[in-house]
Structure formats: structure tokens, C-alpha cells
Amino acid sequence: MIIKLNESHRESILNYLYKDASYNIFPIGDIETFGFNQDFQRVYAEISESGQYLSMFLRYRENAIYYADQLRFNLDYLTIFEQDSFEFISGKTELMALVQPHLKDFEQKHMYFCEAHTLNANHESSVEIQKLKTKEEAERLYDLLCMIGEFGYHKRNREDFVNQKTSDQTMGMTWFIDVDGVMATTAATTAETTINAMVIAVATHPDYRHKGYASMILSEIMRTYVNEKKKHLCLFYNNPEAGKIYHRLGFKTIGTWDMFNRKNS
């Protein structure tokens, strides 16, 4: 049986998700931060006759995440997929292999899932690493991400991006390095839970690559989270060059993650 969860399920669903805390960083962060009463978030779960959770499906804005602690996908979720449609859906590779046959007109992206518990190489920074605070800094970040071919930010709304970056820092922070007045490198954290956080949007301006800026900014993030906050860090990557940097700093690949985005979204 699949049900829509409410506040009364908070503790039980979090207990279920925390058994696989790294992989479930997004749903845990979303549930801890936004709960069950926001119009942009809904949580569904499959429950056994004895009341045990068997799987979970979370909808957050245009995103969806599917998780089960065993290899299963209940076809009754397809009705929810139709009624509560999404632009992106992701999950562990082995689980998404069960979901994929039911996704039409979606593009697949295969990624490695990494985790860091310790900081291996402490890259002393020769430049100032700043935390993003102001609207002007968020606008410059948007400009940088728009120019980079690996991202698709130029189709995202600038105002929404700036508002989100400056108003909502409960789930993570953004860092950047300025060189000669140019935002040269940036990285951010999101989905911060009580035990971990996700590193996202690691980007370096193409004219400032191969100078070690990405390692410096990641070291700073790892010092903040791993050393000071005593939390783990997770990240996805599919670029082998980026993977080398992450591994050198202390990230270890623990599995793979598949993301599907609706074509032309």
C-alpha cells in the first residue's frame, strides 16, 4: 500500500532513511527542513501489512527521488508519477534500473557517488576564499555558471536563482574565489542534515583552470564540515578529471547514482 505521508510519519520515515544516510541525503534534508506542509514538497511511501516502510518517493519542486532498502519498485507508484509529474527523477542505479522502463522521454545521466569522512590533503589557500552573502555576489555567481558549458544555467531564471541563494542558507552555503575582480571558482553545499551535507556546483571559470582553485575551495569546505561540524560530505561526479581531485582530497566512491531529466526541460 502506498500512502502520502504527513507530520505524524516524520520520525519513522527519517529512521528508515537514516539507515542509508549518505544515499538519502536529499530526502532526509528535504524532510528535516521542509517537513510535510509545504506546497512544493510531498512524500509518499509504500508500507507493508505489518506497517514497515518498503520504499519512499519524494517530490520536491520539479524533482523526484525514489528509494527502497531492497530491490523493489511497486507499479502502483506509476499512478502517482502521472498525477504528480516531475522533470527530474534520481536514485541509486540499481533501483532506477527498475524505474527506467516506465520513464518515457527522459534522458539518463550516470554519476559516481562519493563520500568523505576525513580531509586527506590540506590545500593551503594562497587566495581568499569567501562565503557568498550579498545579492551582487549571487548575481556574479549566476553570470559565471551561465557561461560554463557543462552547466545549463542560462535557461534558469536569474531572479529566482539570486533570491534562492541569498535567502535560503539553512540547507547549505556557497563559497567563491575572486581573482582580479573575476569570480574564478565556486562550490556550494546543500541538503545539509544532522550528519552530512552534499557538495554541488563545483565550477571554475575556463580562463582560471589548472591553478588549484577548486582544490583550495573544496579543502575549505571539508575543513568546515568534516573538521569543524563533524559531518560527512557527499558529492556526485561524472567527469574523471574532477574525480581525481575529489579522491586526492579524501572522497571515496561508494556507488553510482542515476538521474533522469525530461527531454527539453
Add this chain to the structure above:
Amino acid sequence: MEKPKTINEFAQLLNEQGKSYFREISALMHEAQPEVIETLFVSQPYFYLPKYETQKFHYRPSVMLAFFKDHLNIFAAANEKYEPLLTDYKFTEKHTMQIYFDQPLNREILVSIFKESLHPKEKE
């Protein structure tokens, strides 16, 4: 760093190779769609047709360029369609075309890409 306010100011800030590629690409854009408007978005060249002026910015058919010291990125909806024909150029997984300043321009295909991206068939 001072941000350019006009497309001419932007062009003046490019290195010599960048200026040359910008001039050529801009000419191809006008060849593809003579009425094309050139402006700046995130301080980089942005092209669209006047007929789409009223359309919401992020849904508007357009082509955006981004210039760096040794290459330029072309963000265009038709990139994906023509990617298999442009094996000399690098494409990112988001279908952004990257042309390095030592690469010749494939003018014919670029004009087709600009034409279709600025005025998609389904909008006719």
C-alpha cells in the same frame, strides 16, 4: 572588473583572436536571420529575433555566446541536432558547443544552427 554595457564595449574587451571570432560569428548570425538583435546577457553576446521580444526571457528562442581566452561556447537549441556533423568541435553533455580559437568555423552548419535556434520550426 568593469562590465561592458554594450555589445561594442564587449567586443573591445576581447583579445585579438576573440575579436576575430566574434566578428565572424556575428556575421553568420545576421546571415542566418538578418533581423537578429544583438545584446548582452550576463555580459556576454545574446541574440534573438524582435518577434520574440515579448516572450518570457528564459523561453525565448535565442543564441548565447560566452568568450574565454582560448575558446568560445555557443549555447543554442539546435546544437544537439547538428552535433553528429561537427566532430571537430567539442560538445559538453548539455550540448554546449566549444570552438577553440585555432579551429576553422564550419560556416554552413553554424548558419543552420543559428537559423533554427533563433526561429524554431514549431514556432512558425
